[in-house]
Amino acid sequence: MARRSKNGDASFIMQGSILAIASIVSRIVGLLYRVPLTATIGDSGNGYYAAAYEIYNIILLISSYSIPLAVSKLVSARIAKGHVKDATRVLHGALIFAFISGGLAAGVVYFGAEFFTGVILKKSLAAIALKVLAPTLLVVAILGVFRGFFQGLGTMIPSAISQIGEQIVNAIVSVVAANALFSYGKKVGGVLGDVDEYAAAFGAAGGTLGTSTGAFFALIFILFIFYAFSKMLKKMVKRDKHRSTESYFEIFSVLILTILPVLLSTTVYNISSLIDQGIFNNVSLLQGYSEKESNALFGIFAGKYRVLINVPLAIASAMATSIVPSLTSAFNSGDEKLVRKQVNMGNRFVMIVAFPCAVGMMVLSSPIMQLLFNDSSRTASMMFVIGGCSIVFYSLSTLSNAILQGIDRMITPVKNAFIALVAHVLVLLALMFIFDLNIYAVVVANAFYALMMCFLNQSAVLRYSGAYIDIRRVVLAPFEASAIMGVVVLLMYKTFNALFALALSARIANAIACLLSILIGAIVYFLALFFFKGIDEETLLKFPGGARLCDIAYSLHLLR
Known part of the structure; x- marks a missing residue:
């Protein structure tokens, strides 16, 4: 066990690096295809695209986003004890859960698309893109189970390769479908009386079609990998001689008890973007901005600023994903020294990447906007100058979220996220109503939210892990x-x-x-x-x- 732990110390950084490289490649591919996509659908189309994605992401969070982390944690804990049979039962139980949760989520999104986009976000035409996204919820849920299973076994390679393939297919289909549906939307708009908006809405739906197709490709790929691995898995099961195999009732119970805290944490942690859009759209209308103006401004925020910010955050996400199995193993084996060392190493690795990315984007905000989007407007570049620091805060808070889950402090990130969310909403409302900062209020409030999460989570990590930064x-x-x-x-x-x-x-x-x-x-x-x-x-x-x-x-x- 000690030898395994030592290997795990070097392994989680290397596995995290593999996943980080894949994540960065995926984000860069995602960034590159957003350039022609934005050129086709414009800021209005980005607004519809962002609205559909906000709803999709929240339902994804509730239905299946926490599945990979939960499966990874449970499989890792059982593999560390040599209980391979129980690990495979976790896989089977999680697949059943994914089919149920993903299927229900897909149905809710498809049939409730008009309500979500029209009533909540005041962007009724975004329902077209949201309906295209709906089946993806089932695909992603099943995909997440297999990714979590392989991560629990200690390898990030299937997740990494499938992630890159998913994004490449997404990019190709998104650009082609966006162009085709944009032209179709013009025809629809010509009949219904608003050519530009219908063209933008249908173009956004083309972009979301790429997401659905990419996820389906990734699922097919990882199923192939699992089929190739199945012979080895059968041999591992045969070598497992322990007799007290967990029942499926026990598996479901521990799966749900693991998923729920992660679900609550990630939902509260990520729901801020949906709240941002809802508050911004409604307050902007009250302040005299038209729906088209507010939609275009949020399109710049979501389609340019946030897309670029998310590229370096891929490092933190990858490190968070890789650290959970190794931390769980070290924590369950009582190796406190290794837990502290992994916490320090994870923080150090993330900060080495986050700081230069933040400073670089703040310094070169306008040149980067001109390079990627041919956008020399002050609005886009000022977002990076104001909010670039959030890269550091989000990176640390993402990693610390996973660390707390890895050391069985599952509820702590939920409490911290809720406190930060309440403060975030109050700051956003004050900045919009009192200071009239409009879209910059969203940027500042996001940076404040990330700072709060960073401080609260890191304090908890140091307190519960005994680590010293x-x-x-x-x-x-x-x-x-x-x-x-x-x-x-x-x-x-x-x-x-x-x-x-x-x-x-x-x-x-x-x-x-x-x-x-x-x-x-x-x-x-x-x-x-x-x-x-x-x-x-x-x-x-x-x-x-x-x-x-x-x-x-x-x-x-x-x-x-």
Whole structure:
């Protein structure tokens, strides 16, 4: 057991890295296809797309979002004891649960689409996109069970590969279907009297069709992987000699008791986006904005700002997913030292990535918007300047959420999320009614919510795990290195942009200057991180390609 724990220490970072790379690739693919998608459906289409997704995400949270984490936790705990038969019973019980919860959720969303979008969000045309998304709820529920099962076995590779494949299929189908349905929507709008809005709404439905198709592809792929693995699983079951096998009643009981706290936590944690949209749309109408204006503004927030913010957050999500099985195993075996070490390592890994991403997006907000969306408006770039810091807060709170669940403090994140949500709503209302900040109120309130969750969760993690966070290495070092990187990136961008603008068009000059300054910034950050002692050989080796990075560091005399 001790040897397993030691392996688990290095393993969860590596497995998290694999999933993080897959998540980043998926988010980048998602970001890239949103560029032509946005060009087709516009900010209004993004508004309908976002409205449909808010409803879909909340129902997904309630019905099946917590399934992968719960299955992973339960399977990991049983595999750690050598109880493979019980682990397979968890799989079977979870599949039954997924069919029931996913099927009910799909029916509710499909038949209640007009109510959700028209009555709650005041965007009735978003019902078209929401109905297309409805069957995805069943597919994702079943998919989540298999992903959670493999994660509980200690491998993130099936989840990683299926995630990338899902996003690639999603991207292709979304762009093609959005163009086709946008044209169809124009014809419908020509008959019903509002060409632009119907075209945008049907185009958004094309985008959501990609989500459904991608999820179905991922399910087929992971079923194939499971079929290939089934022979090995049968051998593992035969080697399991323990006699007191858990009954399906016991499995269902522990499954539901595990899912419910995770469900409550993730629902409260993520419902803020739906509340944001509901409050913003209704208050904007009261303040004299038209439905079309508020829809376009929220489309910028959801379709540009939040899409970009979510790319670096993939690191924290991946690390959170990978840390639960190893933490559960260490916690159940009573290895307090390993629990503390994993908590520290997880926080350190996430902060090394989150800080430079936050600073980079704040410094290059306008160039990035011009590069990706050809958007030079002040509205879009100011969102990143104001809310870029939330990348750090959301990264820490996402990881700490999973850590608390891994050490069996399941209710704590629920309480923290509820406290933060209430404060978030009060701040949002004050910023909109008193300060009239409009869409910027949503950005500030989101950053405040993330900060509250970060503080409450981290306090609980330190209290219950006994871990101690090395502020110098975990927080100050990446912050200082990121600050230097930010100054260099800004100076490099301005210099390159001015030079290339003499011979090239403004858009091409911006693109080259932006990419070159980001590349130089990454190198500067890497060097500065060693200077401020924010990374050492042990940590570097746990990164993908860590051995090669160590060789480079030694050759540059950064490591001794």
